[in-house]
Amino acid sequence: MTDLTYRAARTDTPDQPISHGHHTTWPGTTQQLADETAARLRTTRPDAAGALTVHVWPTREDEHYQQPVPASAAAFHYPAPSTHWGRSWAGTPIEDACPCPQAPCGLVDSATVDQACGQHAAHRAQTRRQAHPADQCPAITYGHRYGTLHRTLTTHLPPAHAEEAIAELAALLTAAAQMHHALGTVQAITVLRQHGADPDAIDLLLAARTGQEG
Structure with missing residues (x-):
């Protein structure tokens, strides 16, 4: 286990970090921490859609987020995702x-x-x-995201968190129905199955399509 600190910023604005934190018992390598940080930011921060740079270093005794990145920090670069158009x-x-x-x-x-x-x-x-961004391709992400939301909603959650998950699920189904309208149900469902979508997600997406047509 290693005590590591990381800082992530858009590559074009390195002096304006968008995420900073540390792990006191990180079990993996600096590369793995950087990869996990970049992947998380891509899905949670709209301002992380472009090229990213993540620095990782052993946590200093007087560590503070306003301190500069040490010269010895490992730098990992993540180019902007491609686009499906x-x-x-x-x-x-x-x-x-x-x-x-x-x-x-x-x-x-x-x-x-x-x-x-x-x-x-x-x-x-x-x-x-x-x-749309390649890493947010609806043909891949809808089914997986539904599965995550479904598991979230079947666990005990504070009411506010449950409301957030329900709202996201509603938006997800609306967007999926629109995608199906553009691509055709058979093609879209085939793609979802190929990427391991939850069977319940497929049923709900089909229902969303049917509701849109009705």
Whole structure:
């Protein structure tokens, strides 16, 4: 076990940390602590969507968040996640017909665009009509997030926390229903199953789709 301190900041504003803390009994390596910190911030802090730098160092005796990062600190850099985007107004008919590899949601990943594509190649400068961060792809995250919320709501929670989870679940189902409307139920459900979605999540997402159509 190691007493480690970390500080995370956007790479373009290193003097403005967005997270700082320490673990008195961290069981892993400095790399693992940095990876865990970056992953957590990506899902909880909108201001952490760009490139991140996480510094990790052995906690000093007089450690304080206003102290500068020590010169000996290990620095770990995390580039901004790629984007899934599309030229289609709804669904993915343009993406289905182009040579670019498709992400699980059916859109194109900005990191794997075929530069010969007449729709998505950077030099074409075409309008993006749909987009979301790759690490927040709804085709992957909806089912998993529902499973987490379902487990949260089946445990004993303070009322305020339960209300937050219920509100997020409602928003999740609304967004999922919209995704299904764009992608088609069969494709979306197949993707969710491939990524290990909770079966109960699939049932609820189907119900959300049915409610939207009704």
